[in-house]
Amino acid sequence: MIISIDTLNTSPIYEQLRDQIVLGIAAGQFEAGESLPSVRRLAADLGVNFHTVNKSYRMLCDEGYIVMDRRKGAVIAGEMPRNEELDLSRKLRLLAAEAICRGIGEDEFLKICGKNFREVLT
Amino acid sequence: MIISIDTLNTSPIYEQLRDQIVLGIAAGQFEAGESLPSVRRLAADLGVNFHTVNKSYRMLCDEGYIVMDRRKGAVIAGEMPRNEELDLSRKLRLLAAEAICRGIGEDEFLKICGKNFREVLT
DNA sequence: TTGTCTGTTATATATGCAGTATAACAGACG
DNA sequence: CGTCTGTTATACTGCATATATAACAGACAA
Numbered sequence: 001m002i003i004s005i006d007t008l009n010t011s012p013i014y015e016q017l018r019d020q021i022v023l024g025i026a027a028g029q030f031e032a033g034e035s036l037p038s039v040r041r042l043a044a045d046l047g048v049n050f051h052t053v054n055k056s057y058r059m060l061c062d063e064g065y066i067v068m069d070r071r072k073g074a075v076i077a078g079e080m081p082r083n084e085e086l087d088l089s090r091k092l093r094l095l096a097a098e099a100i101c102r103g104i105g106e107d108e109f110l111k112i113c114g115k116n117f118r119e120v121l122t
Numbered sequence: 123m124i125i126s127i128d129t130l131n132t133s134p135i136y137e138q139l140r141d142q143i144v145l146g147i148a149a150g151q152f153e154a155g156e157s158l159p160s161v162r163r164l165a166a167d168l169g170v171n172f173h174t175v176n177k178s179y180r181m182l183c184d185e186g187y188i189v190m191d192r193r194k195g196a197v198i199a200g201e202m203p204r205n206e207e208l209d210l211s212r213k214l215r216l217l218a219a220e221a222i223c224r225g226i227g228e229d230e231f232l233k234i235c236g237k238n239f240r241e242v243l244t
Numbered sequence: 245t246t247g248t249c250t251g252t253t254a255t256a257t258a259t260g261c262a263g264t265a266t267a268a269c270a271g272a273c274g
Numbered sequence: 275c276g277t278c279t280g281t282t283a284t285a286c287t288g289c290a291t292a293t294a295t296a297a298c299a300g301a302c303a304a
Contacts, residue, residue: 012262019216026219038279049264054280065223070280071272082224088217092238094141095213097148099239101187102204106239113235116214117221117228134291160250171293176251192251193301 001029005046013048017056025065025076027122036066036074123151127168135170139178147187147198149244158188158196 001024005013024030036042039057043050057074060066064081066074099109123146127135146152158164161179165172179196182188186203188196221231 014262022223023216023219026222040279051265052263055262057280068280070270071278073279080223080225082226088221089234089238091213091217092235093242094145095210095217096235096239097145097242099210100148100242101144101202103202104204106236109239110232110236112211113214113218114228114232116211117218117231120215120218120222136291162250173294174292177291179251190251192299193249195250 003042003046005048014052014055014059017042017046017053018059021056021060022065023120026120029122030076032076032078034076035072036076038073125164125168127170136174136177136181139164139168139175140181143178143182144187145242148242151244152198154198154200156198157194158198160195 003017003020003024005016007013009016021036030036036057037045039050039053043053046053057066057068060074061068065077067077069075096109099112104112125139125142125146127138129135131138143158152158158179159167161172161175165175168175179188179190182196183190187199189199191197218231221234226234
């Protein structure tokens with residue numbers, strides 16, 4: 001999996017990492033039980049401090065995407081809880097509102113949603 | 123329209139304001155040409171500094187949602203450009219990825235999208 | 245004209261977050 | 275024992291957030 005950071009991007013590095021790993025997991029580029037690179041390893045590859053990578057892994061762990069193992073490092077979780085639907089809805093409503101303001105109707109909005117959903121699966 | 127801020131929320135105040143106003147416009151709580159409260163007025167009502175409100179209005183202006191008029195203040199724009207579809211897709215893909223990780227399929231995802239779209243319209 | 249509203253601009257300051265740089269510790273393992 | 279893993283602690287710089295003033299120019303009503 002190719003992970004890259006954009007220092008011109010306004011969102012913080014640890015968030016960019018977290019997002020890209022989530023996209024990678026969704027795309028099936030990781031098997032459940034597979035290990036991510038160690039925090040020091042990935043930090044060295046990206047040229048950032050290992051605390052920054054550690055923060056990304058901490059987020060992913062808190063959200064249930066990975067499990068931290070002292071031996072194997074960060075491991076892709078087998079079962080991921082689906083409790084955070086509340087936050088998903090909140091973000092979706094904001095995106096829907098932005099679309100509505102620009103004259104996008106429900107049908108077109110759903111077409112865009114479906115298109116992007118399928119694009120995630122590589 | 124009721125605007126409130128949550129100081130416990132991690133996202134900055136100016137962003138909370140911006141988001142709520144976008145939701146309000148999408149819900150049809152403002153007519154095109156209608157004025158928002160002045161920056162000093164809204165700041166006083168919310169108990170924040172007027173620079174914070176000014177920043178929200180500046181964002182909304184840059185994004186084409188409102189037009190700044192020295193006489194009438196912040197005015198809801200009549201025509202809103204729909205160029206930023208790229209950013210919409212980027213955010214949608216991330217939300218889709220999070221849903222996929224939690225075992226949500228395309229049909230269910232689209233159902234959630236449609237539900238939230240309709241909820242925006244009051 | 246004067247007073248008051250509007251947005252705009254310019255400073256200054258306090259606070260917290262992002263990111264880096266070290267250092268040190270404990271567990272696992274060959 | 276040496277080396278890998280994650281974890282914790284501390285300190286520092288830079289930037290964003292948010293506040294607090296102050297002042298300016300245009301619009302407009304009394």
